Amino acid sequence: MIIRFVGFGGQGIVLSSYIIGKSAVLDGKRAIQNQSYGSESRGGECRGDVIISDEEIYELEPVNQDVLVALTQPGYEKFIPHLKPGGTLIVDKDLVITDEKMEPENIARYAIPATDIAHKKFGRKIIANMVMLGYMNTLLNQVTFESLEKAVLENVPKGTEKLNLDAMREGIELAKQESAR
Amino acid sequence: MGFNEDRKRYLAGLEDKTYFMLGDEACAYGAIFAGCDFFAGYPITPASEVAERLAEELPKAGGLCIQMEDELASMAAIVGASWTGGRSMTATSGPGFSLMQENIGYAIMTETPCVLVDVQRSGPSTGQATKPAQGDMMQARWGTHGDHNIIALSPNSAQECFDMMQECFNLADTYRTPVILLMDGEIGHIRESVTMPALSSIKPAARKMAKPGEDVFGGEELVPGITHYGMGQNVHVTGSTHKANGMRDVTTPHVHEALVKRIYNKIDDNREKIIRVEKDISQNGQSKIGVIAYGATARPSLGAVRAARDDGKNIDFMRLITIWPFARKQVAEFAKNLDMILVPEMNLGQISREIERFVNCKVVSVPKIGGVPHTVEEIYDAITEVAS
């Protein structure tokens, strides 16, 4: 399973890919996390990839991904051609306008108001990535909740653990409602 | 210095656990487990994370970490530190590695144990600063002027970045020579699981010490015993041609010849003890095609070989773990029954030409530059093109 997170620097893109990778390792799976960003630390284009597998990983920088999580319009437009046909697209619905013409065939498309939830419910836009993480993992069931929680607790700034976990749970709930529908 | 109580106390908090970290970070922790006492470096992408992690962690183990004004100075400082008896290292990438060549030569000529990490990025010059490459293979071998030998290892996972730091320091101390961990930006910048071993399993090689009054730069053995500063031996260390007692003699032909040949031979004559390769031979033993790769490229290469086998093709695979001294005997043996060897590497064929020198079969370079590693498919296609 190859998952790509894209957005601007400062949206927690790299951290999201790191947390998923770390959770997979905690689950005893193999994982590789890879990232790229511009030379600016904030506001530049940013991506974080993670590969999760039960077997040896040969491909270090796969060209195409199974899942694309996009938090910005330019990120969506740049990377949507690399989503595999039949793959999964998850976007922040207030930040990304999707365009079917650009998209590969037979993809599953999900649009959630992650940033809006982070802002309105928690007063912190910056934790939109946690809403996304919870949502994505519940949808795709890649890592156990226990590992995900552990990885979040270990890697978010001290004092923000509860906030981040709550945001992640919000994403999980959203995904559960989605599948119940 | 070394494995004192401070270090053991610090490592006790890390040992026997699995982590998820960058190849660069694994290299830094590997160095601390290897007993590194001193790090000097200068920031450079994609090697800065080695320095950053050591700056954070090495002092906790009682080691010293400093940032110098440039890479010339970093290399100089680790040589100075080594003569006090400490295990010393630096880390850099292409542009900095170029600057270090001067004092790598000095370390070779003065037989100073030390470790350099080169996290290779795309060159020449500033090139693609953030993109990986394997373009320094020959620079590692011949970057500094004059006849010499060098030891260089190439890891292909974050775990190996960790493990090989011990091997590098042990080789440096055993052969009294600089040793290069020839990483590539790909391995340095991927995060993977890294398991740190139990402290009790660490077995650092000890430097052979010269007896008081004994020559430090020659004698019967290929690797003379060393002495350290402050031991009252008035040791004279010079990068100029010197006699066994360390004193300069830059005009007598046989003095130079004896010194340089011994420094060359101490690695050449021990090549079988130093060299490590890893082979994955097709089960029926009837392969006519082989693939040789190293570092990051070895991963998609092995993937492609296995995919080709799944298609019923017999393909042999070998990974070079030791790059220098070159595994010429192992490569020749590997090639014995082959018609062709494919060599994928992230340069325009540096090691493929080296392989060509030691085999009778055809060698096909599968180069890739531009900052993106080979995909499994690209190597698979190269294999199927010749194995139809």
Next chain:
Amino acid sequence: MSQPRNQMMNYIREEIMPHRFCPGCGCGTVLNVFTNAIDNLKLDPVKMVCVSGIGCSAWIPSPYFKSDTLHTTHGRPIAFATGVKVMRPDLKVVVIAGDGDVSGIGGNHLIHAARRNIDLSVFMVNNMIYGMTGGQVAPTTPTGVKTSTTPHLNIEPPFQVAELVAAAGASYVARWTTYHVFRLIKAMEEAITKQGFSFIEIVSQCPDNYGRRIGLRTGVEFLKMFKKQAIPIDKARELPEEKLEGRIIVGKLRDRERPEYTSELHRVTKEQVDKIKAEQEKIS
């Protein structure tokens, strides 16, 4: 009748005597001054490491001075010395090298070591020329001098190295000439004793490769010139800049207390070690 043994020979690797310095060269004087300073301070050479680079003056300690010695690449002795000093703060680490080495190719290492204020003593022998390689222009060569690489006369102004090092942050900076041997011995004693980066610019003579270009044939002629040109720093401060043209300002330029790099480095390292210790004790 045999001469009485020179006591300073105790500090010399006698087996490699006689030395290779040219007749009239200032390097012999500096070696003599250095051994006298060490003798006056009663320093045990076993507790010293002498580091030098490439050039005539690099030979003053290495190989002649009997201690641990590190004869490095051109321009880099201060960087090598940094590695030695931080690992063995208990050893006295002295760098003796030339103006080309220290202020030319190695200029960057010089200013950064001064900025860090690392406890090294650097004695830069300034003969105003690249002597060993045959008289090429140096960063310290006066304007208008004809050298082998400025055959149409030097158009560059020379570095004022002592002032540069003082501005960069060194604890101790002085300038003397090979004429001022007793002042120089005293200055070396002060420099070696000083905690922090100490630097002495020693204006010296190269009769062979510099003297013949400016019409001075012997070492003695140079010393007479140095005597005439020297002006104590206190006096120099009272004079306008144009009156200092062609003069050598001598004396102590800086003598101050600043945090020293090696002890600071060991302090922060020990803090980290202690933190781990405290954490572990809390757990157990």
